[in-house]
Amino acid sequence: MERRKFINGLMVIGGIGTLGAAIYPVVEYLVPPDSGEPTVTSLKVGKLSEFEMNSSKIIKFGRIPVMLIRDESGELHALAATCTHLDCIVQYRQDAKQIVCACHNGVFDLKGRNLSGPPPKPLEEFAVIIKDDEIIITSQKS
Numbered sequence: 001m002e003r004r005k006f007i008n009g010l011m012v013i014g015g016i017g018t019l020g021a022a023i024y025p026v027v028e029y030l031v032p033p034d035s036g037e038p039t040v041t042s043l044k045v046g047k048l049s050e051f052e053m054n055s056s057k058i059i060k061f062g063r064i065p066v067m068l069i070r071d072e073s074g075e076l077h078a079l080a081a082t083c084t085h086l087d088c089i090v091q092y093r094q095d096a097k098q099i100v101c102a103c104h105n106g107v108f109d110l111k112g113r114n115l116s117g118p119p120p121k122p123l124e125e126f127a128v129i130i131k132d133d134e135i136i137i138t139s140q141k142s
């Protein structure tokens, strides 16, 4: 009788272990980890003296593509590079001095205001700080 109880106990423990080994990886796969990507609040993007007038570049601000434009007067504009219509990446047109979206002909001015086409709202604006010839973009509105 004692031997039978002992063997039954071993089988129950083995069954629980097997069940746990099968369920644990499934739960680990389904539950996302606690730590996400670090939040970016400011970013150095290069030297002002090396950034040509009437030109632009797109940089990654964390996960957000941001378009940095230096207009003909030397003023800097940092705007989200994602169109507010259907999330296409916008481009700076040097000849027209405008930001255009090639997907559906959306047009924005250098302040990010939507001028024509389907985009329903302006591009998000980022603040630009110049510190010792270094261009810094921050998430605070300018």
Ligand code: FES
Pocket (backbone or CB within 6 Å): 083, 084, 085, 086, 087, 088, 101, 102, 103, 104, 105, 106, 117, 118, 119
């Ligand atoms: S996605 Fe830009 S105009 Fe449609």
